[in-house]
Amino acid sequence: MSVATAEDLSAVGLSTVDQPPRARRVRSLIGWLLVTALVIGGAALMLRVAVSTPSWRETLDPEGVGETGAMALAEILRDQGVEVHVYRSRLETAAALDADTTLVMANPVSLSDEGVAALIEPADRVVFLSTGTHLVELLELGENAVAPSAPVEAHCDAPEFALVGTIRPDRFFAPGDRVRGCFGDDGAFAVLTAERDGAVHTVVEGARLFSNARLAEDGNAALALALLGQTDKVAWYVPSFADSDFEEESPETLGSLTPDWLTPAIMLLLLTGIAAALWRGRRFGPLVAETLPVTVRASETMHGRARLTAKAADAAHAAAALQEGSRRRLAKRLGLALTASADEIADAAADRLRIPRGSLQDLLGGPVPSHDAALVLFARQLAELETSVDSSHALLENPSEEHRDR
Structure with missing residues (x-):
C-alpha cells in the first residue's frame, strides 16, 4: 500500500492563504487603524495630564456632590x-x-x-x-x-x-x-x-x-x-x-516647566514611530511565496505540518489534503491534465480498473471525513486506489506478466 508523499502532507498544515484576500486586507487595515487610534489617544491623554493644573474643587466644596464634597x-x-x-x-x-x-x-x-x-x-x-x-x-x-x-x-x-x-x-x-x-x-x-x-x-x-x-x-x-x-x-x-494671588499667575505645572519645543518633539517622534511601523511592518495584501534562504528537508516540513494538524485536531483539513494529493497523482498516471476535475479523474480510474463509472466519485470528489477514525479508513481507501491504478498501469506496459500469472 502506498503512502502520501511529503509534498501532500505539507499541505495539511494550517495556513492563512485559504482566507479570501479581501477579508485579510480589511482585517489588517482595521488592526493598523486601531493601533494608530490607541497611540494618538495615549499621546493626547499624556499631554492633557501634563498641562493640567491640580484642583481641589471637590474637596469640601459646598456645591460638590461627590464623596469629598460638602x-x-x-x-x-x-x-x-x-x-x-x-x-x-x-x-x-x-x-x-x-x-x-x-x-x-x-x-x-x-x-x-x-x-x-x-x-x-x-x-x-x-x-x-x-x-x-x-x-x-x-x-x-x-x-x-x-x-x-x-x-x-x-x-x-x-x-x-x-x-x-x-x-x-x-x-x-x-x-x-x-x-x-x-x-x-x-x-x-x-x-x-x-x-x-x-x-x-x-x-x-x-x-x-x-x-x-x-x-x-x-x-x-x-x-x-x-x-x-x-x-x-x-x-x-x-x-x-x-x-490665586501668587503674582497673579497660576502655579507652575509640569506643562509650564517644560520647554516649548518638547510637545512638538513628542508629536514628531510619535509620527515617526507610526511611519516606521507602516514602512517596516507587515505589508497589506495577500501572502507572496518566496524562496527560503535555507534548505529545509521535505521530511521536516512534513512532520512539522503534520504535528500542527494533529494539535489542531483538524481531520477534515488533513483529509482534503490527502484527497487533493491522490487526485493529482492519479491524473498524472492516467495521462490527464493537472486541471482535470474530480469526476474526470474518477471516470478514467474506473475505466482503467474496469469497474462501473460513478463508483469512485465519492472517494475522489465527495465530502471528506471529520473525525480521526474515518480519516484512517479514508486514507487507506485512497492508498488502495492508487495501488490498484499503479498495478493496472504496470500490466498495460508489460502484458507478459499477466500471461505468466495465468
Missing part, C-alpha cells in the same frame, strides 16, 4: 436657618463680611501668607475646615501632635461643643499660648480656637469629618453645626488657583 453640610446649615453664600473670589468674599457672618474655607493653599491675612482681617469669626502645618504656624495656633487612637470628646469648657459627643479626627495639634484646644486630651486636640483682637480663629482637619460620605458618622454633623452655626450667615470661600 453640599450635605451646606444644606444642613440652611435647614437650621443659617444663610450660606458660596464665593469663589476673595474680593467678593471680603465684601460680604460683617459682624453676623462667619468666614468659612478649606486650607487656602492657593493664597500667599499676605493673601490669607488680607482675607481674614475684616472677619470677626473665621473657621478653617481643613488645615496644614504651615497654616497653623501662620496663625500662631500651635504645632502638630501625636493622635490618640480612640474616639475623643470635647474635654473643654466651650458651651457650643457640649452636645457634640465623640468624633474620630484624623489630625491633632498641640495648642500654643492662649489657644484653646478641644476634642482631645494630654496636650493633643483636634480643634484649636484663638481669640485675638476681637476675632475668633478656629482650625480643624475636617476633610474627612465634614465630607458628604462621613458627615453622618459619630458627632461629625453636630461638630460642624457648632463651628458654623454661631452666626446668622456663612460666607463660604472656595480657594482655587484661578483666584
Whole structure:
C-alpha cells in the first residue's frame, strides 16, 4: 500500500492563504487603524495630564456632590436657618463680611501668607475646615501632635461643643499660648480656637469629618453645626488657583516647566514611530511565496505540518489534503491534465480498473471525513486506489506478466 508523499502532507498544515484576500486586507487595515487610534489617544491623554493644573474643587466644596464634597453640610446649615453664600473670589468674599457672618474655607493653599491675612482681617469669626502645618504656624495656633487612637470628646469648657459627643479626627495639634484646644486630651486636640483682637480663629482637619460620605458618622454633623452655626450667615470661600494671588499667575505645572519645543518633539517622534511601523511592518495584501534562504528537508516540513494538524485536531483539513494529493497523482498516471476535475479523474480510474463509472466519485470528489477514525479508513481507501491504478498501469506496459500469472 502506498503512502502520501511529503509534498501532500505539507499541505495539511494550517495556513492563512485559504482566507479570501479581501477579508485579510480589511482585517489588517482595521488592526493598523486601531493601533494608530490607541497611540494618538495615549499621546493626547499624556499631554492633557501634563498641562493640567491640580484642583481641589471637590474637596469640601459646598456645591460638590461627590464623596469629598460638602453640599450635605451646606444644606444642613440652611435647614437650621443659617444663610450660606458660596464665593469663589476673595474680593467678593471680603465684601460680604460683617459682624453676623462667619468666614468659612478649606486650607487656602492657593493664597500667599499676605493673601490669607488680607482675607481674614475684616472677619470677626473665621473657621478653617481643613488645615496644614504651615497654616497653623501662620496663625500662631500651635504645632502638630501625636493622635490618640480612640474616639475623643470635647474635654473643654466651650458651651457650643457640649452636645457634640465623640468624633474620630484624623489630625491633632498641640495648642500654643492662649489657644484653646478641644476634642482631645494630654496636650493633643483636634480643634484649636484663638481669640485675638476681637476675632475668633478656629482650625480643624475636617476633610474627612465634614465630607458628604462621613458627615453622618459619630458627632461629625453636630461638630460642624457648632463651628458654623454661631452666626446668622456663612460666607463660604472656595480657594482655587484661578483666584490665586501668587503674582497673579497660576502655579507652575509640569506643562509650564517644560520647554516649548518638547510637545512638538513628542508629536514628531510619535509620527515617526507610526511611519516606521507602516514602512517596516507587515505589508497589506495577500501572502507572496518566496524562496527560503535555507534548505529545509521535505521530511521536516512534513512532520512539522503534520504535528500542527494533529494539535489542531483538524481531520477534515488533513483529509482534503490527502484527497487533493491522490487526485493529482492519479491524473498524472492516467495521462490527464493537472486541471482535470474530480469526476474526470474518477471516470478514467474506473475505466482503467474496469469497474462501473460513478463508483469512485465519492472517494475522489465527495465530502471528506471529520473525525480521526474515518480519516484512517479514508486514507487507506485512497492508498488502495492508487495501488490498484499503479498495478493496472504496470500490466498495460508489460502484458507478459499477466500471461505468466495465468
